Amino acid sequence: MFDEIDENYDPVLFDGIIDFDPNTMYIEQNSNDVIDSLKGWLIDFSPSQFETESTDSLNDFSEVPSYDVPLNRKEWLVEDLISKRQRSPRLFEFLILLLGKPQYICYASFIDKSKGIFLIHQPQKVAELWQAVKSRQSNQRMTYDKFARAIRWYYKSNIMQKTNTRYTFQFSSKTLKNYFLDENNNTKMCLSS
DNA sequence: CTCGGAAGTC
DNA sequence: GACTTCCGAG
DSSP: OGGGOOOOOOGGGGGGGOOOTTOOOEEESSHHHHHHHHHHHHHHHHSOTTOOSSSTTTTTTTSOOOOOOOOOOOGOOOOTTHHHHHEOOOOOHHHHHTTOOOTTTEEEEEEEEEGEEESSOOOOHHHHHHHHHOOOOOOSSOOOOHHHHHHHHHHHHEEEEEEEEEETEEOHHHHHHTTTOTSSBBOOTOOOO
């Protein structure tokens, strides 16, 4: 059962087996998935600057605990709309997925979701995660520099638009419309596998 | 850091 | 085609 954790995962269901102190957390199952989901959950519900959209003192994540999230390849697959088969995501799809995962909030998060503007808090980690998810065989290390160049590539095709701000990127309204909002402007997550 | 040209890879 | 790699310029 612990292999099937997904968006519907409800940590409350696991109350019975978890000692809820994040530092001395004890879990009966030897499952990293559960631990990761839990960490994401804990962060998600902690009083945070993440939800509030304060424009000043904004996004000082220096005090936010950071940890490596073990890669689970399965959760990064998307269903190809044409072939209906699972495949690894394109870069912009990877970004959408990343921004939707609470356990990765210390890697990157929206600063204005309605406009599709987000900030990358841990540039190098995001770049390495992208390389791992893409799993393109290369002897070289994916750097933030190259990762950012790939995003800049999207400016011409209007998948993303310039922000001219450090570590800050923005999806175009076209992308927003196609991948984030439904007809009623509610969030939709058609990329979830 | 950001931007975008140019060449290379899959 | 979709990046990846390298890089000069701002």
